[in-house]
Amino acid sequence: MSRHYQSEITQFIHQLKQQQPALEEAQRRGRMLLWDKSPLNLDERARQQTSRIKQKPYVYY
Numbered sequence: 001m002s003r004h005y006q007s008e009i010t011q012f013i014h015q016l017k018q019q020q021p022a023l024e025e026a027q028r029r030g031r032m033l034l035w036d037k038s039p040l041n042l043d044e045r046a047r048q049q050t051s052r053i054k055q056k057p058y059v060y061y
Helices: 008-019 023-034 042-051
Strands: none
16 A cells, blocks of 8 residues: 555545534534543542442342
């Protein structure tokens, strides 16, 4: 393969980004919304763990 080869998928992505410049920023905002969470406060985490109700070993009984 040549060093300058680009697959059809790569070409499509480059073309899409040229047509829609705001696409990457929208992807970043979506990722921040769904995946990038702020770190938990240790006190808050301890409170959440102590307030958790323990589940029975077999829940169908």
